[in-house]
Amino acid sequence: xxxxxxxxxxxxxxxxxxxxxxxxxxxxxxxxxxxxxxxxxxxxxxxxxxxxxxxxxxxxxxxxxxxxxxxxxxxxxxxxxxxxxxxxxxxxxxxxxxxxxxxxxxxxxxxxxxxxxxxxxxxxxxxxxxxxxxxxxxxxxxxxxxxxxxxxxxxxxxxxxxxxxxxxxxxxxxxxxxxxxxxxxxxxxxxxxxxxxxxxxxxxxxxxxxxxxxxxxxxxxxxxxxxxxxxxxxxxxxxxxxxxxxxxxxxxxxxxxxxxxxxxxxxxxxxxxxxxxxxxxxxxxxxxxxxxxxxxx
Numbered sequence: 080x081x082x083x084x085x086x087x088x089x090x091x092x093x094x095x096x097x098x099x100x101x102x103x104x105x106x107x108x109x110x111x112x113x114x115x116x117x118x119x120x121x122x123x124x125x126x127x128x129x130x131x132x133x134x135x136x137x138x139x140x141x142x143x144x145x146x147x148x149x150x151x152x153x154x155x156x157x158x159x160x161x162x163x164x165x166x167x168x169x170x171x172x173x174x175x176x177x178x179x180x181x182x183x184x185x186x187x188x189x190x191x192x193x194x195x196x197x198x199x200x201x202x203x204x205x206x207x208x209x210x211x212x213x214x215x216x217x218x219x220x221x222x223x224x225x226x227x228x229x230x231x232x233x234x235x236x237x238x239x240x241x242x243x244x245x246x247x248x249x250x251x252x253x254x255x256x257x258x259x260x261x262x263x264x265x266x267x268x269x270x271x272x273x274x275x276x277x278x279x280x281x282x283x284x285x286x287x288x289x290x291x292x293x294x295x296x297x298x299x300x301x302x303x304x305x306x307x308x309x310x311x312x313x314x315x316x317x318x319x320x321x322x323x324x325x326x327x328x329x330x331x332x333x334x335x336x337x338x339x340x341x342x343x344x345x346x347x348x349x350x351x352x353x354x355x356x357x358x359x360x361x362x363x364x365x366x367x368x369x370x371x372x373x374x375x376x
Contacts, residue, residue, distance in 0.1 A: 090368075098141055111123065111131070143162060156337070308331065
């Protein structure tokens, strides 16, 4: 990334990407919820309301992206903690929604297998819907991933959005494929029960497959919130390049897009104190919201 694009800035790259995400998510959400009310299927609840969470969180992310860099009386170093806090809440909400979708669809399957009660699923429009939504979601995931890389992989919010878009897209694709296969299964065949309970199996498989990602983002964001040390290779390599110190000579903390490098003062680092501004300038070529502090231990 050249210096000019850095100055446009990493925050602007993040903010513009989130605005695009919000607009596309609005389209995806409207289509998903409409399809849920048409079919009354839990897999469409999972897909549609997954998109709704994406839309609402994208709106929140746009606001957070605008204010997180601001300093206040109580937070003189900025409100960067809002970025991982956003990721934590979003991940928890996604996990709760997945559990709810599995439980709801399981109840329908239970009523069919135990009481013989159930309705044939209305699936006619779903293959086309799945294909269109998969293209939109996966395209948005690719876009957010590329924008995340343009911020030198510092934007916690873009990372969370890209993961959400990916899960949403693969869910839509899986729904389309599953329903398409179901149309070739005769109602009177051995697998005919899938016309009544397929919703439960699709939802369960989707949740088992995708549950890992919200937890990965949750743990990563929680580590940032609680002041954990980052070991991300790209960040550490940039610090090594800027300071010309070994990785054992500094500690890096990352909170959202904020990078803080703590260098203990000892015989190896005393000469670097005079070079602080030079090192900081080099580091900010990659991470605009970076700080270097020399600490006594």
